Amino acid sequence: MPSTPQSSRFVTGIGINTGKIAGRLHFFHSEQPPKPAKVHRHPREERCRLELALRETASRLKLLRERTLAELSEELAEIFEIHAMVLEDEDFTEALFEALTANTTAEDAVISATDRFAARFRSMDDPYLSARANDIADLREQLLEQLAGAEKPAVAEPQESYILVAPDLTPSQTVTLDKSRILGFVTFGGTPSSHTAILARAMGIPALVGVGELPASMDGCFALLDAAEGRLTLSPDAETLRAFEQSRREENELAREHDRYLRSLINKPAVTRSGHRMLIYANVGDSGEAAAACAGGADGVGLLRTELLYLTMDHAPTEEELYVSYRKTVEAMNGKRIVFRTLDAGADKQIPYLNLPREENPALGFRAVRLCLAREELFKEQLRAILRASAYGTVSLMIPMIVSVEEVRNCRRLLEECKAELQKEGKAFDNGMEFGIMIETPAAAVMCRELAEEVNFFSIGTNDLTQYTLAADRQNPYLASLCERNREPVLRLIEESARAIHGRGGWIGICGEMAADLRLTQRFADMRIDELSVSVPYLLGVREKVIECK
Numbered sequence: 001m002p003s004t005p006q007s008s009r010f011v012t013g014i015g016i017n018t019g020k021i022a023g024r025l026h027f028f029h030s031e032q033p034p035k036p037a038k039v040h041r042h043p044r045e046e047r048c049r050l051e052l053a054l055r056e057t058a059s060r061l062k063l064l065r066e067r068t069l070a071e072l073s074e075e076l077a078e079i080f081e082i083h084a085m086v087l088e089d090e091d092f093t094e095a096l097f098e099a100l101t102a103n104t105t106a107e108d109a110v111i112s113a114t115d116r117f118a119a120r121f122r123s124m125d126d127p128y129l130s131a132r133a134n135d136i137a138d139l140r141e142q143l144l145e146q147l148a149g150a151e152k153p154a155v156a157e158p159q160e161s162y163i164l165v166a167p168d169l170t171p172s173q174t175v176t177l178d179k180s181r182i183l184g185f186v187t188f189g190g191t192p193s194s195h196t197a198i199l200a201r202a203m204g205i206p207a208l209v210g211v212g213e214l215p216a217s218m219d220g221c222f223a224l225l226d227a228a229e230g231r232l233t234l235s236p237d238a239e240t241l242r243a244f245e246q247s248r249r250e251e252n253e254l255a256r257e258h259d260r261y262l263r264s265l266i267n268k269p270a271v272t273r274s275g276h277r278m279l280i281y282a283n284v285g286d287s288g289e290a291a292a293a294c295a296g297g298a299d300g301v302g303l304l305r306t307e308l309l310y311l312t313m314d315h316a317p318t319e320e321e322l323y324v325s326y327r328k329t330v331e332a333m334n335g336k337r338i339v340f341r342t343l344d345a346g347a348d349k350q351i352p353y354l355n356l357p358r359e360e361n362p363a364l365g366f367r368a369v370r371l372c373l374a375r376e377e378l379f380k381e382q383l384r385a386i387l388r389a390s391a392y393g394t395v396s397l398m399i400p401m402i403v404s405v406e407e408v409r410n411c412r413r414l415l416e417e418c419k420a421e422l423q424k425e426g427k428a429f430d431n432g433m434e435f436g437i438m439i440e441t442p443a444a445a446v447m448c449r450e451l452a453e454e455v456n457f458f459s460i461g462t463n464d465l466t467q468y469t470l471a472a473d474r475q476n477p478y479l480a481s482l483c484e485r486n487r488e489p490v491l492r493l494i495e496e497s498a499r500a501i502h503g504r505g506g507w508i509g510i511c512g513e514m515a516a517d518l519r520l521t522q523r524f525a526d527m528r529i530d531e532l533s534v535s536v537p538y539l540l541g542v543r544e545k546v547i548e549c550k
């Protein structure tokens with residue numbers, strides 16, 4: 001339970017991130033849109049106003065999402081996607097229009113429908129879902145603003161850095177804030193999965209949520225925020241301040257030391273105490289990232305997402321265009337291994353010029369290897385480009401979304417055709433280039449023994465393997481906690497796959513997000529996983545963890 005400022009000089013809450021900060025509190029005053037005077041309009045006119053507000057809000061959400069993606073994080077940007085989903089939800093729009101009777105205004109309808117929806121979310125047991133009531137409240141404000149015909153005026157912020165205090169920030173508020181001067185957040189309500197918490201994580205600054213209401217008289221008050229302790233000390237005396245500063249200096253020194261230690265691991269092999277070596281690879285999208293990964297301590301690249309280049313182009317790249325880019329990427333590796341994953345288009349990675357058919361369930365649709373095998377010319381352009389680039393370093397080839405041995409053999413056949421063609425043309429390539437597949441469908445995991453006979457390596461795509469094993473859309477944030485709580489089925493599939501490929505003398509890596517989950521490193525070491533491929537910022541943390549493993 002949060003303590004109250006009346007009973008002591010500090011309040012407590014749930015700390016987000018670690019770290020200590022000192023600064024003045026600034027209360028964020030959420031300005032309610034002015035209550036419109038009741039004007040009697042024709043019901044049809046009210047309906048038009050509501051429809052227009054829905055459309056305008058939808059396009060504003062799109063802008064907010066893009067801005068968040070560019071400036072903050074994907075996780076936060078997803079919130080605006082949830083808002084857009086709610087706006088498009090038939091239940092929601094029906095509730096809005098049903099609330100619009102002959103005697104109500106569009107504003108009345110928005111208020112009553114959003115109240116009902118927010119109450120429904122608030123009563124849910126799952127803390128993530130109940131926190132989504134805040135999304136509905138945010139949507140309501142946005143709709144009311146649109147109906148009022150004006151965006152909320154920007155709130156004056158202090159000139160110096162400050163600790164932001166608010167009842168709970170809505171996503172659109174978090175995005176429009178000038179974040180350069182915010183030292184930390186304190187919210188009266190909120191949970192570890194509320195937007196303020198997500199924002200604080202994205203910004204890497206300390207926050208305290210769920211502290212209970214603070215009186216407005218504390219606006220401007222000097223305070224000390226200790227996220228690890230979950231404590232906000234108000235108007236500290238000289239002795240408290242001195243002790244706080246002392247411990248902050250010590251913590252900063254420890255953090256710097258840890259950073260120095262991590263950097264000292266850059267060239268140290270990741271070997272567990274019992275002697276199992278794991279290669280720490282990086283997931284990258286292009287040559288720049290590949291170079292940064294190598295400089296940042298990667299033993300190699302375990303996943304080059306080749307579709308990213310296709311996504312940046314407005315036409316299907318030619319073999320020559322691909323080759324130039326691939327060769328540059330391979331050369332950036334300075335001889336370290338790089339795993340090229342072939343085109344993984346479709347589902348969440350739609351490429352307009354491929355003119356893929358519209359699908360009811362794109363994640364279960366015509367994607368990745370299915371598309372490549374159906375469009376052999378497109379696939380062969382890529383295979384030839386990868387083969388040619390393989391002459392300049394250590395390249396492995398990996399096929400995504402495999403469900404059967406037949407697919408693997410078809411890919412092999414096309415690869416052999418490409419090799420024969422290049423040979424005839426006198427173009428160099430690495431004839432011994434390793435060939436592997438991603439295990440990201442339950443079918444592949446179940447058939448791992450047969451598949452292991454066809455390839456040199458497996459790489460586990462835990463993002464998709466989780467999605468398909470748990471039947472939980474990876475794009476749907478409502479399902480995040482379900483996935484978090486049910487990792488065991490996925491881990492067992494990984495275990496089986498490791499046994500199968502090791503039995504055939506091959507190797508196995510993990511390149512989905514789970515590879516960076518330090519709670520699982522020991523388990524992966526026990527499975528004798530050979531390689532973990534993670535985003536560049538996680539490279540050294542994972543290396544450190546492997547070295548600590550039994």
Ligand code: PEP
Pocket residue numbers: 303305344440460461462463464465511512513
């Ligand atoms: C995965 O599915 O885990 C994976 C690494 O591939 P992507 O995230 O690109 O689908």
Ligand code: MG
Pocket residue numbers: 400440461463464
């Ligand atoms: Mg995948």
